[in-house]
Amino acid sequence: MQIKHKIILWFASLVAFILLLFSVYVYSTYTGFRQRAIEDRLERKARVTEQLLTLQGTVAGNVITSMPEQVEWVYSPADSLIYASQRTNDFRPDRAFRERVRRQRLVRFSYESPGHLHPKDGVALTYPGQAPSPDGREFVAIVTAYDQDGYQRQQELRDLFILGNAAAIVLVLLAGYVFSRQALKPLVHLINQINAPEAGRPNFRLRPDNPKDEVGVMAQAFNDLLTRQERLVENQRSFIAQASHELRTPLTTIKGWLETSLTYDSDTDSLKRGMVQAVSELDKLTALSNGLLQLARIDDVDARIDRQPLELLEIVLDAADTLGQQRAGQTLLVQVSDGILQQPNPITLSGNAYLLHTALLNLLDNAVKYSAGKPVSLSVDMDTEERVRIRIEDQGIGLKSGEEDQIFLPLVRGTNVASIEGFGIGLTLAQRIIVLHHGTLRLLDRPGGGTIAEIILPLPIGPGSNVI
Secondary structure (H helix, E strand, O other), X not given: OOHHHHHHHHHHHHHHHHHHHHHHHHHHHHHHHHHHXXXXXXXXXXHHHHHHEOOOOOEOOOOOOOOOOOEEEEEOOOOOEEEEOOOOOOOOOOHHHHHHHHHHOEEEEEEOOOOOOOOEEEEEEEEOOOOOOOOOOOEEEEEEEOOHHHHHHHHHHHHHHHHHHHHHXXXXXXXXXXXXXXXXXXXXXXXXHHHOHHHHXXXXXXXXXXXXXXXXXXXXXXXXXXXXXXXXXXXXXXXXXXXXXXXXXHHHHHHHHHHHHHHHOXXXXXXXXXXXXXXXXXXXXXXXXXXXXXXXXXXXXXXXXXXXXXXXXXXXXXHHHHHHHHOOOOOEEEEEOHHHHOOOOXXXXXXXXXXXXXXXXXXXXXXXXXXXXXXXXXXXXXXEOOEEEEEEEOOOOOOOOOOOOHHHOOOOOOXXXXXXXXXXXXXXXXXXXHHHOOOEEEEEEOOOOOEEEEEXXXXXXXXXOOOO
């Protein structure tokens, strides 16, 4: 079911429900008013009979009947019938009923009458008369009638409500149709743009009628999504092209060395030199393949990584120790601020130890690779009470202006590092691992030359607590 049809049905149902409640309220109010009106008239008729009593306790004259099927009875204090406007009637006040009237003094009642759609109404009351009885018993007057006019008006009111509500619902449906078309017109405009042939062209964007309303905000969000998708597709194309090139180069070199060895190398030393070159290229190919596999695994991990409480300094020092084993002779200066050391408890964060170790080791290895043997420093301190900062500084060739964000893309390297071996995967891997831990990684120019890799990691709770 389309949204406009739902709007019409909801709108019509709401209005119909409100009209029904209003109609029921008015109809029930009128029904109560009609009942009270007929009972008041009957009570006045019953009291008029007292004026016809004589001192001897008889009735002189007749009660004027002005109501449809009006019938009156008057009983003496001795409970004998002294007046009846009709001898036969569909209501017979028996002795039990008369005793009830004498006890309650005023009784309003109704009863079903053959041949009538609605019940008849009646009122019975007592009064002492002009000569009260010595024993205190009173006269009983009973009046019944059929409220034909009242029931007729009640029927007309009910028919009016039925017809009026039906007509109102039809008008509401028509108004709801017009309203829904007008309300959904901006959405229809966007759908027409999406279905148009121009939607398949590059740089297609939705053009809302009003950029500030909800539909305009949705269109802007859709346009932002298109921008991200286009950027993702472009990155994927660039990644595939660069990965193909990086994989083709060592494979071509290996093939060349092997073909040369098979064709020209006849002695053992020449064959060994060719095999050594081929093995070297295979090592590069293996390193590239491992890096690509790590990137693929990180992209597939998403935010549901295995998180455990980790001691920050333990992770940092472990990465520094691993670098020392891999880069023997490289100078690495490790500094821990007083803000870290003065904490009553070790600084802990929630994350994956292997991934954080990999990210720090890649950043340290990059710093060493581009420093040409110069010292590299690693510092850890508190950025705020809720975040820690890790800085890795090198004294290498630095970054070219404008490449700070570009080199985070996979297989993209700086334009000034062509002479240094690498594949452009380490920074990408480190940046994605830091993002998985809800942190940020920035590359800054170091005063005096070189680069600063700055990592900001949030702490789940305030520093100094071991509870994660």
